[in-house]
Amino acid sequence: MAEAVLRVEDLAARFDGRTIFEHVSFEVRRGEVFVILGGSGSGKSTLLKHIIGLYPPAEGRVEILGEAMEGLSGEARNALLRRIGVMWQSGALFGSLTLAENVEVPLERHTDLPPEARALVARAKLGLVGLADAAGRLPAEISGGMAKRAGIARAMALDPPILFLDEPSAGLDPITSAGLDALIKQLARDLGTTFVVVTHELQSILAIGDRCIMLDKAARGMIAEGDPRRLREESDNPVVRAFFRREVLD
Amino acid sequence: MPATLAATADGSAAPLAFAGSLDAAATARLWPEAMRRMQGVRALTLDLAGLTGLDTAGAVLLLRLERMAGETAWRGLPTGPLQAVLDRTRQALAAPAPAEAPRLPPLALLGQTTVRRGQDMLGQVAFLGEAVVAGMGTLRRPWRLRLGEVLRHLDEAGLRAFGLTLLLGVLIGVILAFQSSIPMRRFGAEIFIPNLVGISLLRELGPLMAAVILAGRTGSAFAAELGTMVVNEEIDALRIMGIDPVAWLVLPRLLAAILVMPVLALLMDLAGLVGMAGVMASLGFPPVSVVNQLRRAIGLHDLLGGLFKAAVFGLSIGLVGCRAGLSAGRGPRAVGDAATMAVVGGIVSIVMLDGVFSILFFRLGW
Structure with missing residues (x-):
């Protein structure tokens, strides 16, 4: 099994006393396309911002490429940030x-x-x-x-070993979206780049995701982890089933 | 291991051997040396047997060397991810570069700029026409005028500019009085300082300085606000809903600018006169003599002429600011450009109008 390049342990996010998520723990291995999925408002993008160190966690810790984010400051932190690439939802060009x-x-x-x-x-x-x-x-x-x-x-400019993508296919036509998915898979396969992708696009999740976690607004945390294709077929959780089967929840 | 570059001595033409990890840092270090070694080289042998790592920057260096040499023999080509980096970079660089727009000769550039300026001025006149048409429509249906918006802009452009206007007015009065006192003292004519400052302020400087304040504060704000609305496609949304953006957005701003400018000019005049009176007091002239001089020197027509000019300046600043905003391009830079255009265009327009008024008032004998 490949080494873990990202470790999230018991992470919690709170704003003004309001809990967005808590007890979030998972590992991402080198060369993997890992998807953070969930419905609107479940805290996917907030989790991403906690992982890359934009927001300090209320609890828990994040370790990227073997280094804990919260303990770093100044040049050491910048050196770690140079080894990751982030694509923002709007491109942020x-x-x-x-x-x-x-x-x-x-x-x-x-x-x-x-x-x-x-x-x-x-x-x-x-x-x-x-x-x-x-x-x-x-x-x-x-x-x-x-x-x-x-x-x-731009995120790939420095050939970072790990790339974070926030909603890469949101708002794109199916052909462009499929092209982007293919590019992500190729880069992961050929160059060994690790991808952490935040998305709620079902087709993309199933096309690119090696493993995933699912966040839920009501549960304020993770409700599932594993291979998205297996989750679609085997999960007993009604929210996960509804998400993958595009069903209306009672 | 950091990458190294060595010239191998196995008899092949211009051999270069790379070893270690050829990443961005190593590429930056080795680039000048590699380019130096390529001077005059036609046939190159690239030995990569010792390469342990490669990123895009390293691949770019290898492919650049390949392109510089007429003929390249590759030895010890990497496999796996290293080969993938090299192949992908080669493939990516093979894509056609964007065609550059042809550079125009200086004369054509001058012509192009002149035509653009002319079109811009025509556009300004057309925009004035649109505003007049929208204004006529509002006169027919006055309840359609967004009074709340007019009041908001009156507050932002007027009330909130009072402090700055008063401060600048007093300072200008003081400066004018002190500067004119120096030559006048030589002729014992200091008593005429109120005449000079009064006429200058009421006819010229009051409206002009108030207009500069309005152009800097409000013209740019109009342009930035409307420019942001263009960027956010709010103007398109208005048009699609069948609402004329000129009537909806521009008219309240124009009205506010026209109404607020005479008030600002009057404030500037009064503050300037107070500043001048202060200087006169310091020179030993009591307020009553200053007032007497002012009453002899300036008439109501001076004040009204200045206030009328101020209202026209307000219209001009509003028009330039709103048009700059509505004709903004896309992106955050466009908003900044629109704000700059509003300030520069606004100031240029008021100075030009002031020149026209000077000629007009001279001809009319005012």
């Missing part, structure tokens, strides 16, 4: 920079590569997500799907 310049930002800040090398790496990353011909365009000039793909290219 810098509006005043072209797509190529967006991808070059982490390369410029975190490496000593000469400008020619940075430009070539940016072109390669954009080519990888099928955006080579749009390298000179501004984020305002591209579609939502292209912005998401450019967001992935």
Whole structure:
């Protein structure tokens, strides 16, 4: 079994005394596509923000690539953050920079590569997500799907061993969404990149997920963990069954 | 192990051997040396037998070297993930680069800029026309005017600018009085300082400075607010609902700007006169003599002319600000550009209008 690159232990999130989730524990192994799924408002994106250290956990701990996030500060924390990539739900591209310049930002800040090398790496990353011909365009000039793909290219700029994707297929047409799913699977298979994907898109979950956890708003925490295909077939939990079978809950 | 670069000596042409992990840090270190060694090389042998790691930056370096050489022989090509990185990078770089827009010669660029400026001015006139049409429609159905919005903008553009206007007004009065006292003292004509400051303020500086404040505070706010609405597709939503954005959004702002400007100009005038009176007091002239001088020097037409100008300046600033917002592009940069355009365009327009008024008032003998 591959080593764990992400460990979440007994994590809890609370805002103004309100519990979003608690007792969340799981492990993600190298080269795995791990999906965090759940309905709207279940705390998927909040969990992601706790994992990558944007929010401090109310309880529990997160360990990425063998290092605990909460104990780190300053340069040590930045060094760890350089080894992860995050694609935000909207792409979060810098509006005043072209797509190529967006991808070059982490390369410029975190490496000593000469400008020619940075430009070539940016072109390669954009080519990888099928955006080579749009390298000179501004984020305002591209579609939502292209912005998401450019967001992935920027997240991959430093070849991080672990990539976090927040709702990568939300709002995309089925063809673009399927293309994105195929890209994630290929990168995981060929390069050994680990993906942690937050999504509620059923088709994507089943297409890319090796393992998953499911969060539930009412339970304020995890209600299932395992292979999404097996969960769909075998879970006894009515919420999990309703989610995978698109049924209305009583 | 950090990557190393060595020239192997096995008799092949220009051989380069990479060993260790060729990641971004190693690539940054080895790039200049590799480029130096490639000077004048036609045939290259790349020996990768010692390579233990490779990322996109490293792959880019290898592929760049391959492209520089006319002919490349690969030795010890990596397998597994390393090969996947190399193959994927090669495939990605093979995608066609975006075609660059042809650069225009300077004369064509000048022509293009001139045409754009002309179109922009025409657009401004057309926008004024749209606003007039919307205003006529509101005159026919006055209950459609969003009075709450007008009041909100009156509060934001007017009431909240009172403090700044008073402060600047007093300071301008003080500066004008002190500056004019220096040459006037030489001729013993300090008593005429109120005449000079009074006329300058009421006819020119009061409305002009108030307009600059309005352009900086309110014109930019109009542009940023409407520009954000464009970015969020709220303007499209209004149009789709059959609501004219000019009547819905622009008219209340224009009305507020037109109404608020004379008030700001009046405040600026009064504050400036108070500042000037303070300086006169420090020079030994009692308030009564200042008032007497002012009564002799300035008439109601000076004040009303200035206030009328101020109202026109308000219209101009409102129009420029609203148009800059509504014609904003997409993205956060567009909002910033619109705000800048509103301030710059607003100030340019009021100075141009002031010139027109100066000529007009001169011809009319006012």
